[in-house]
Amino acid sequence: MIAEMALLVGVIFAYHLQYEQPAQFSLKSTEFAYLFILIALRALRFEPLWVILSGLTAAAGWLALLGHAVASAPGNPITWDYVTSLRSIQIHYGGEFDRVLALLMVTAVLAFSLSRARRLLASAVAREQAVADLSLFFDESVASRITHSEAQVMAGQGELRQAAILFLDMRGFTGAAARLAPDELIALLGEYQGLLLPILKAHGGSIDKFMGDGILASFGAVSPDPAFAAQALRAVDAIWTAVGHWRAQRQAAGLPAPDVGAGLASGEVVFGIIGHGRRLEYTLIGDAVNLAAKLEKHNKVEHSRGLTTRTTYQLARAQGYAGSKELRTARRVGGVAVPLDLAVLG
Numbered sequence: 001m002i003a004e005m006a007l008l009v010g011v012i013f014a015y016h017l018q019y020e021q022p023a024q025f026s027l028k029s030t031e032f033a034y035l036f037i038l039i040a041l042r043a044l045r046f047e048p049l050w051v052i053l054s055g056l057t058a059a060a061g062w063l064a065l066l067g068h069a070v071a072s073a074p075g076n077p078i079t080w081d082y083v084t085s086l087r088s089i090q091i092h093y094g095g096e097f098d099r100v101l102a103l104l105m106v107t108a109v110l111a112f113s114l115s116r117a118r119r120l121l122a123s124a125v126a127r128e129q130a131v132a133d134l135s136l137f138f139d140e141s142v143a144s145r146i147t148h149s150e151a152q153v154m155a156g157q158g159e160l161r162q163a164a165i166l167f168l169d170m171r172g173f174t175g176a177a178a179r180l181a182p183d184e185l186i187a188l189l190g191e192y193q194g195l196l197l198p199i200l201k202a203h204g205g206s207i208d209k210f211m212g213d214g215i216l217a218s219f220g221a222v223s224p225d226p227a228f229a230a231q232a233l234r235a236v237d238a239i240w241t242a243v244g245h246w247r248a249q250r251q252a253a254g255l256p257a258p259d260v261g262a263g264l265a266s267g268e269v270v271f272g273i274i275g276h277g278r279r280l281e282y283t284l285i286g287d288a289v290n291l292a293a294k295l296e297k298h299n300k301v302e303h304s305r306g307l308t309t310r311t312t313y314q315l316a317r318a319q320g321y322a323g324s325k326e327l328r329t330a331r332r333v334g335g336v337a338v339p340l341d342l343a344v345l346g
Helices: 002-013 023-028 030-045 048-072 082-087 093-134 140-148 173-179 182-202 228-252 287-302 310-318
Strands: 158-170 205-211 214-219 260-276 279-285 306-309 326-331 340-344
Touching (some): 002 030, 002 048, 023 048, 030 093, 173 182, 205 279, 228 306, 260 310, 287 340, 310 326, 310 340
Antiparallel strands (some): 205 214
């Protein structure tokens, strides 16, 4: 870097030799502008130190040219008339000071800009890493909301959404837990969750929380989705297919192969933050959340794998869902005051 700048200054110095003029003739060279180009090129390294080094070298080189021109002049090369300095090879200290100052100011601005850009880049990388870390504990969309929120995250913040709520539960988990060793039980849960989560996310679902062997997921709650009910039913259909293959593989291996039950409801829910102080939690609140859990339990009464309300099923059909489900009318669901028309999901 120093050698490049020294070479350019040397070329400028050689001008007075090439044209057989006094040394101060070199100070009139238009190649002075190339010093700024070399300084700017150092910015491509994205390192302020190199820009500073290049700028200081350029300033030192120009001062060296100025010193040589003054020292080697046969007479007095200095003029205090700016016009005279422009029309002759005489040296005006003010003009030369401006040149050196311009070199130093451009160097300082570039170095400051690079330093600021590096801090912004580090901040952006740290934020993305924070999203990745939070995604281990929160749904990715929730983690992104937390880290990109312009306002302070605090309890009491909430948004009203039209959404579908899906409650999934592993059937026979209690019996399996009694027979399996702790590591085998955790492996079973890991397989189960690893099977269902990609399906839910592929259909636009967000994981609200894990409750042992239960999973509470939402569609259209974290981010609005005009087809939330249809997406939820498509996710359930895909889950049945995947769970069928998974159970067959485990049965073939002589391992416990529990089934999965589902309850799906839709309606207005509040997606927001609850808690106090430094212990906060994003959650879903609304009748649809409670109804989804009750419908999952009601599967035992209906001898079904999954249930939703007729209203949710018809809404899904209106949103583009093409599947056909059995309807059962006027069913009494525990904890619900009025009879419900239900659609059997499987």
